[in-house]
Amino acid sequence: MKFSQKLIFIFLFITTTVLLNIVWQEKIELLKKEKYTAVTQEIQEQTNILVEEKKNATVAIGVSLSFDKTIKEALKKDKAELIKLGELSASLRKNSDFKNVWFHVLTGEGKCFYRSWTDRRGDSVVNNRIDIEEMLKDPKIMTTISIGNYDMTFKVMIPIYDEKNLLGIMEVITHFNSIAKKLVKKGIEPIILADKKYKKQLLYPFTKLFIDDYYVANLNANPEYMDIVEKKTVEHFLTLEKIYNEDKERGNLETLYTVPDIKGNPLGYIILFKPIKEIDMSDIEWMKEEMVYYIVILLILSASIFYYLANRKIISAISSKNRSMKKLNDYLEKALIEEKELQRQQEKERQILFQQSKMAAMGEMIGNIAHQWRQPIAIISMWANNIIADIDMGNIENEQLRKYANSINAQTQHLSQTIDDFRNFFAPNKEKKTFTLKNSIDKTMSLLTASFKTHSIELIENIEEIEITALENELTQGILNIIKNAKDILVTLPRESRKLIFVNVYKQGNRAIIEIKDSGGGIPENIIDKVFEPYFTTKHKSQGTGIGLYMTESIITKHLHGEISVENSEYDYEGKHYKGAVFAISLPINK
Structure with missing residues (x-):
């Protein structure tokens, strides 16, 4: 083999190797983007579920208190001192995720009648809050996320009636801290912010934390991630062009969840961070190993060709066989690539079918849960009516009340167990x-x-x-x-x-x-x-x-x-x- 031919061969080998590496790197980068997109969508979904769960739990507390006879009596007699919700707040703090629940009772005219967090009362809040204004126009259960003088909170308002007369409004206020804690347990670091246009409205900010005039609503926000937001500025995260941003320097995935107000406009934001090292990237690592494998094959094949060209006079007798083997090798390599592509397509189809089956099963389960809940809800309603009837007739005793309460508790435990079984099934x-x-x-x-x-x-x-x-x-x-x-x-x-x-x-x-x-x-x-x-x-x-x-x-x-x-x-x-x-x-x- 002449020297010039050797140089050409070496040049072709290096060029082929580099091109193969570039193609493989692009493929790996594409897979990585698909993985990050899937992880980000899952984070967004988990955050949305936690927000909806918090809303529903707050509604449950509000509905229960709207039927409280002591609260109705206090409104009728204009005696706020009759309302004592301190024990309920302490019990919720001890036995649930509600560590800081606020209770607010308003009159039928929209004036403050009772606040659990302050003695201030008698002021009208209609002019400052569009949700109160909407409630007075059309009294019905209303759930919102809003910003007041103290914090960005979940609020549920329930009309309180005396027969058909509107006595007042029961408002239960809960905070974002439990959502932040649950996200952290899932390996997600949140920074929960209220939009900067509400800064002047926050006269007594609960956490006392601000970044670029944006109020930080989660009390135990991680200082490391607060520092990242401060350095990059909040506006950087609000203007993300994609569903996620990869911070290669700090090794994080960043995404934004928007919290809407009652009219659908941005009220606040949850900036979410996921450490990349905690994401399963095993399939991409396998691709890197496969790339090395093909480069080795190419090296072996090139060495064989180089040997052949250098010694073609010696092996001229078997050249025809070598050509046949090369054709066979090309055919096998092509077949291998086609087989891998077929396997990938089959696996993708299996995953799609699996998800379709899972969603069909979820629909079936929702129907089953509806069946499961009908009888306990009827029993709870019956015992609650029994309690009301016995109180009205003056026949209630502590032991009888305990029996009713135990029955209601047993049924609610059954409802709770149904939800746990449903969650476990789809975990x-x-x-x-x-x-x-x-x-x-x-x-x-x-x-x-x-x-x-x-x-x-x-x-x-x-x-x-x-x-x-x-x-x-x-x-x-x-x-x-x-x-x-x-x-x-x-x-x-x-x-x-x-x-x-x-x-x-x-x-x-x-x-x-x-x-x-x-x-x-x-x-x-x-x-x-x-x-x-x-x-x-x-x-x-x-x-x-x-x-x-x-x-x-x-x-x-x-x-x-x-x-x-x-x-x-x-x-x-x-x-x-x-x-x-x-x-x-x-x-x-x-x-």
């Missing part, structure tokens, strides 16, 4: 843990009890105490998809037909078997082999997406390393003959 937990199948199945069925009762569906369980180590939420969703499929079939049966679902769990060797059987008549034999295919459904297209059983099969086989099968079965139960589908799940018992 994005991808860590394996050891749990008993009985407890997991019981939690799943508790979400369906009311729906079963409504549709006269009987649940017959025979469950052994078996512990397994797996992804519990994934298994729960898989079981729920099968149960929902059975329920959808059973509700179409004639009213006189007995609707049965059997759940049997037992151990077989080193595996746990879960069998779910119904009395729905079975699956037609000509389609039973297709029920696990994506978008295949035995129902009308308007009744579902057809992805539930496909995702169940994917969860059981790919995520839980188990097996699932379905067959039709005829059986006798309590003297009657039935036919239905039997789904069998086999899972490894990994300790």
Whole structure:
């Protein structure tokens, strides 16, 4: 090989390597942007959920106090000293996230009657607050986030009536501190700000903290991140062009959540920081390793070509074979790239299907929660009316009142447990843990009890105490998809037909078997082999997406390393003959 040819070859090798590296770096940068966008959207969603939860909890307190007879009596007699909400405030501070709740009672004319945080009363607040003005025009439950003399707060106003006469307004005021603490627990650092146009209105700022005339509403704001906002200025964050900003120098993702006023205009802002080192970037690291792998292949291939060119006189006899091998290598490399692209597309489609299944399950769960809540709410209403009736008749005693209160508390605990079960079901937990199948199945069925009762569906369980180590939420969703499929079939049966679902769990060797059987008549034999295919459904297209059983099969086989099968079965139960589908799940018992 001539020297000039060697130089050309070396130049081509270096150029190819550099170009390959540039292409790979661009691909890695694109993946990184997609990851940051997804993380930012999740942060925004978590913040919005916390804000809505705080609003709803504040409404619950306000509604309860609007029926308080002592407050009504105080308004009628114009005796504010009758109102004593100090004990309630102390109890909330001790037993809940409400560490600093303020109570404000106004007259029907919009004058202050009672403030829990000051003795000042008698002043009119209508002219300073458009929300009070709106309330007096159209008395109804109103929730807002507003800025007063002290702080940016959540406010709920409830009209207080004496029969049909408006006595006054009950206002409950809560703060942003609990939201900030919950965000910090999730690894997100918030700086909560009120717009600078409200600075003059904040006569007695609760936190006494300001940045660029913007009031800082979270009491324990991290000084490190306050310093970042101060150096960059608040205006920098308010004018972000993208959903997020990457601060490479400090290693943070930055995003902005806007808090609207009653008319939808910006009232305040939550600047959110997420340390980049806490974001899972393992998929991008894998791409970097893959880049090194291809560069090594290119180096080996180039060395082989260089060797060939340098010694082509010696290997001329086998040159034709070398050409064939090179063609084969090119074909295999192309096939490898196509296979990787196909795998990526399949994984993306699986994720889309999984999310569709999750959203369908969430809709089903919301319906189930509505069923679950109807009876406890009716019981709470009944006991509350009993208390009111006994008080009006003068028959109430401490023991009777305690009994009523205990009953109401038991029902509210049931409502709370329903919400906890719902949250746990949709929690994005991808860590394996050891749990008993009985407890997991019981939690799943508790979400369906009311729906079963409504549709006269009987649940017959025979469950052994078996512990397994797996992804519990994934298994729960898989079981729920099968149960929902059975329920959808059973509700179409004639009213006189007995609707049965059997759940049997037992151990077989080193595996746990879960069998779910119904009395729905079975699956037609000509389609039973297709029920696990994506978008295949035995129902009308308007009744579902057809992805539930496909995702169940994917969860059981790919995520839980188990097996699932379905067959039709005829059986006798309590003297009657039935036919239905039997789904069998086999899972490894990994300790």
